[in-house]
Amino acid sequence: MLQAQLPHPSPAPKPSTWRERWQAWRDGVLTSPDFQRRAARSWWMRPIARQRARGLFDLVAGFVYSQVLLACVRLKVFDHLAAGPLSAAELQRVLDLPAEGTERLLAAAVALELLERRESGGTLRYGLGKLGAPMVANEAVAAMVEHHAVLYADLSDPVALLRGGTAPALSRYWAYASAARPGELPPEAVDEYSALMSASQPLVADEVLDAYNVHGHRCLLDVGGGQGRFLLAAARRSPTLQLQLFDLPGVVPAAQRQFAAAGLTSRTQVHGGDFTRDALPRGADIASLIRVIYDHPDERAATILRAVFEALPPGGTLLLAEPMAGARGAPRMGDAYFNFYLLAMHGGRSRSAADLARLVEAAGFEAVRELATPIPLQVSVLVARKPRG
Numbered sequence: 369m370l371q372a373q374l375p376h377p378s379p380a381p382k383p384s385t386w387r388e389r390w391q392a393w394r395d396g397v398l399t400s401p402d403f404q405r406r407a408a409r410s411w412w413m414r415p416i417a418r419q420r421a422r423g424l425f426d427l428v429a430g431f432v433y434s435q436v437l438l439a440c441v442r443l444k445v446f447d448h449l450a451a452g453p454l455s456a457a458e459l460q461r462v463l464d465l466p467a468e469g470t471e472r473l474l475a476a477a478v479a480l481e482l483l484e485r486r487e488s489g490g491t492l493r494y495g496l497g498k499l500g501a502p503m504v505a506n507e508a509v510a511a512m513v514e515h516h517a518v519l520y521a522d523l524s525d526p527v528a529l530l531r532g533g534t535a536p537a538l539s540r541y542w543a544y545a546s547a548a549r550p551g552e553l554p555p556e557a558v559d560e561y562s563a564l565m566s567a568s569q570p571l572v573a574d575e576v577l578d579a580y581n582v583h584g585h586r587c588l589l590d591v592g593g594g595q596g597r598f599l600l601a602a603a604r605r606s607p608t609l610q611l612q613l614f615d616l617p618g619v620v621p622a623a624q625r626q627f628a629a630a631g632l633t634s635r636t637q638v639h640g641g642d643f644t645r646d647a648l649p650r651g652a653d654i655a656s657l658i659r660v661i662y663d664h665p666d667e668r669a670a671t672i673l674r675a676v677f678e679a680l681p682p683g684g685t686l687l688l689a690e691p692m693a694g695a696r697g698a699p700r701m702g703d704a705y706f707n708f709y710l711l712a713m714h715g716g717r718s719r720s721a722a723d724l725a726r727l728v729e730a731a732g733f734e735a736v737r738e739l740a741t742p743i744p745l746q747v748s749v750l751v752a753r754k755p756r757g
């Protein structure tokens with residue numbers, strides 16, 4: 369049965385304001401198939417009708433578009449074209465696909481602006497499109513594209529997911545999200561997500577370090593710092609900065625290996641523990657929480673922020689960075705994408721900068737401010753200070 373034919377669960381409220389009357393009238397018009405048909409045929413309404421049809425079609429087809437991108441990533445199409453355009457026959461050879469598969473992939477990738485057709489001297493070649501060019505050697509986004517197989521399997525029944533009681537694969541992938549004692553997770557339970565986080569740090573690290581200059585600081589404690597990729601980026605910005613990393617005991621051996629490989633062992637202290645139970649190491653004058661707080665429900669987020677507050681000296685700085693709901697220019701990222709992602713993960717919630725500022729202040733910090741980042745879709749940043757007195 370169509371939604372419009374379902375009985376209303378309560379007597380529909382009578383519109384009382386001008387705005388409510390306008391909205392009720394507009395709903396009536398826009399849901400009418402007769403109006404939709406007439407609008408599509410009217411010269412002045414047709415552009416709007418076409419735009420709405422396209423918008424809805426793109427929501428229907430979104431998974432197909434994602435899979436075209438996945439095919440391009442798996443076949444390394446963008447990297448093959450980095451040195452210059454290739455003909456369909458050349459691409460067929462390097463991609464090792466049948467001719468028809470190649471033609472279909474190229475047509476789809478051109479339509480999605482991942483590739484573009486280039487004609488010269490009577491030969492048709494394929495080059496990088498405006499959305500394909502940023503994918504060249506982009507291991508961060510490529511790793512995320514691959515990872516979405518897990519998410520999309522969990523989203524195959526979105527209503528069941530919303531009703532709860534399911535056991536999404538994503539909640540097993542992020543083993544700490546539902547573990548009673550995350551501190552006891554062995555390396556094999558944390559290695560896969562830690563590698564994904566490490567691979568995707570380039571989406572975040574330079575954005576954060578461009579927004580906040582760590583130069584004036586003596587020692588940076590990265591809480592939930594994973595395999596240390598953010599600290600390695602910070603160390604490159606400030607050669608005198610001391611580094612402390614805190615993460616689950618199962619994660620820290622990989623972090624230690626990364627610091628040793630970068631020749632940074634003497635500047636680094638690595639601590640294993642559970643930030644919901646254990647005290648954080650003292651000694652840093654700035655602590656960062658990068659892509660950590662949105663993993664957790666409010667109560668656990670408050671515990672983590674309080675632990676950071678305790679670890680910092682008076683006047684110490686908190687640097688909190690993650691993709692935030694309501695980020696400028698990215699309205700779908702927080703409320704649609706991460707909202708559902710975090711539901712499947714059985715973890716936390718996508719929060720706006722204002723929601724996070726409230727949590728940060730409740731933990732005792734002051735002077736909370738949001739810093740501008742170049743691409744808020746990737747990450748937004750809050751800084752705050754522990755009071756001096």
Ligand SMILES: CC(C)=CCC/C(C)=C/CC/C(C)=C/C=C/C(C)=C/C=C/C=C(C)/C=C/C=C(C)/C=C/C=C(C)/C=C/CC(C)(C)O
Pocket residue numbers: 502509512542571659660662663709713743746
């Ligand atoms: C030169 C001429 C002719 C014109 C100039 C025109 C011009 C200005 C062009 C701009 C070109 C340009 C610089 C393009 C840049 C493109 C960029 C920066 C693209 C970035 C894309 C980023 C993407 C797609 C990021 C995706 C991130 C995802 C999906 C992240 C997912 C994260 C997850 C799932 C995290 C999970 C962690 C957990 C569990 C929630 O804690």
Ligand SMILES: C[S@@+](CC[C@H](N)C(=O)[O-])C[C@H]1O[C@@H](n2cnc3c(N)ncnc32)[C@H](O)[C@@H]1O
Pocket residue numbers: 544550551558562565566569572591592593594595598614615616619641642643644657658659660663
């Ligand atoms: C989403 S990852 C972010 C990692 C890293 N900050 C980054 O942005 O790449 C969250 C991190 O928090 C760590 N974590 C989760 N629960 C934890 C806990 N109870 N105690 C300590 N670390 C924890 C995870 O092991 C993981 O490294």
